[in-house]
Amino acid sequence: MVPFRQFLLKIHSRCNLACDYCYVYESADQSWRERPRVMDPRTVRRTAALIAGHARDHGLGEVHVVLHGGEPLLVGAARLDALLGVLADALDGVADLRLTLQTNGLRLVEDPALLPVLARHGVRIGVSLDGTAATHDRHRRRPDGRGSHAGVARALRLLAEGPYRPLYAGLLCTVDLAADPVETYEALLEFAPPRLDLLLPHGTWHTPPPGLAGRTVVPPTAPGAEPGEPVPYARWLRAVFDRWYGAPRRETGIRLFEEIAALLLGGTARSEAVGLAPVDLVVVETDGTIEQADSLKVAYDGAPATGLDVFTHSFTDAARHEAFRARQRGRAGLAPVCAACPRSAVCGGGLYAHRYRPGATPTPFAAPSVYCPDLAALIDHMTTRLHRDLTALEAATRPAPR
Template sequence: MNPEGASWPTVGLDVEGLRRIGWQPLPFVEYVMKIHSRCNLACDYCYVYEMADQSWRDQPKNMDDQVFTDSCKTIAEHARRFALPAVNLVMHGGEPLLVGHEKLEYFARSARELLEPITKVRLGIQTNGVLIDKEFLRICDRWGIQVGVSLDGDRKANDRHRKYRRGTGSFDDVAKGLGQLIGGDHRHLYSGLLCTVDVENDPIETYEALVQFGPPALDFLLPHGNWTTPPPAKTADATTTPYADWLIPIFDRWYSAPEVETRVRLFDVVIKLLLGRNASTEAVGLAPVRLAVFETDGTLEQVDELKSAFAGATKIEQAATGNPLDEALWDPHVIARQIGIEALSDTCRACPLHNVCGGGHYVHRYREGTGFRNPSIYCADLVKLIRHIESSIRADITSAAVG
């Protein structure tokens, strides 16, 4: 039985009721293009290849030129209809650089030619870094593609999970690729590093190893898991906080540094939300998620982290006519990620931190049988981390007032 068939938001979210009261979804402004569906690494925590949804096996390896063009035209129509001033388009995989130099240049050129007459386009690519070379960087420079790289720390930390299929680690090749990116004339293309948290690694050593590569920003990603399939280090005792205990030393090291070493997206957003400002990230907060994914066959789907929940979790019912992006705005799963507090469980709504935490990442709320209207599997970790950051900010504000 498909567990999604009888769980929230497929069942229980009153879409017609929202229509009646005049609620309107916000258009998509972020797009992930899965230009290659395979990878040259075999990371054992990968939500695409190692978890519940194995639909990657049915996808073409490469996105066809015509599929990419058609997808851009779909985005262009959506942008025109909603008068979007700008959109973000990130080329992703698998490993996107496996498409090769020629295809990457075609995709970048096509995206700009098809979209820029209608809206400003910010192009990006998220790569494991092992294939970065001078020609890729030339293409990225010519077409203004910002480059994000996935790296989990020093050699020992990174190679614990981020290995080639033959079992050897990827750190040396990633470091070589990063060296080309941050050296010479290409540093302006560098958008930052993405690190998946492993509590078996030393947090300070991990942070300092990442900072050695001079990232303009760091993203710490909690391993994708949920109440049905818990992430590593989470046990039946929901009060344990191994991930907060790992992140808090990094926060203290980052926050107390005499000079700003890098931006840490999770910490930045939590601080802004605690101060009552607007901030946007999938990990925390109540800001509407406005992201759509085009698979290599052109299928429109939700954010691919949902593949960690169950097979088919990313699927959007395809409309027979009309722009698929326009129609997808009324999919219950898309709506659930745009209605803020109304999507939270009663437990979350009663919590004084709900405006900051936002229930945590939507993916981490899943429980078979009830769906996504639950607290995050990381609830205790998020509370401890947010309270710690709040205490640090309050101490600084008090000190400044006294001074």
């Protein structure tokens, strides 16, 4: 059994945006409709106590709590302050508490009381931004159809340029094939992010991501060979990688590239998106339901469900649940074609949700990622660049023969 170290709390189940690609509201699972808007204080207290108990029982020196939604800042400053206080009190003397919040940023401008609360509790803030104003507003719109980029930009200036800079964790950007990749990257750099996350749009073999309709499951090609299918996401990501990697100085971190590079060099990664590390994240919904990662909502109605909740079960019960154990088996948990692939230790089969294919056996998640050819092409590209540079570095530092 692998204990949980990351606890994602859905403290508000509604949002003030209507993003067209949202995996919570626009996907197969619509369970949000039946859940309370806000996590009740009783649920918060019970969840905090269970997190502390889990940390104590498994000797965890540190736990990471992510506040999520919907839009978590819709809870308001007073309720947020109380919630953070409950978590801090429960973990005091048990484990170090690392707090992160993922937001669309709009409430940071609309409610001036929020940032002081977040600063007082040391909450690191990640903000969703999809690049240029045109690209961002194409997808991340308000319910009345207005774009949200201008409001997000104001929030980011508060974080990047003022006394709250230490809270700024970085930006999360969903890849849009219609946007120029380098232009997107440079638009994100305008807000001086400490780090970027570039996310592939959530999709499956049943509901393919944009640009991948009609893709079939194919065995991965040999390293260095051209994939047998178009790889639009690899082309997009390779352009950003080359711009980022070739910069004369470090401009920011990009999580996907850094973790692939670490794996290629024999290190480890803790991302769900790549690598074979066992999943150590659990989700608690506003009603106290314990679920798997909510990216699974793109697969089918009820895909993240476990049947567990914080009032009648512990997180150790959840960690023993087959749904979580299935994601902790490393290479043995991959589809046969993936387990045999030389890239499997790096791509790890891709994000679990992206493997969903009805009819696959022994489970519908026993297929390669719908992004398999793209991941292969990106990994091969990065392998070539890193190998070339490491070879040159080795040659430059080799002692001259006497």
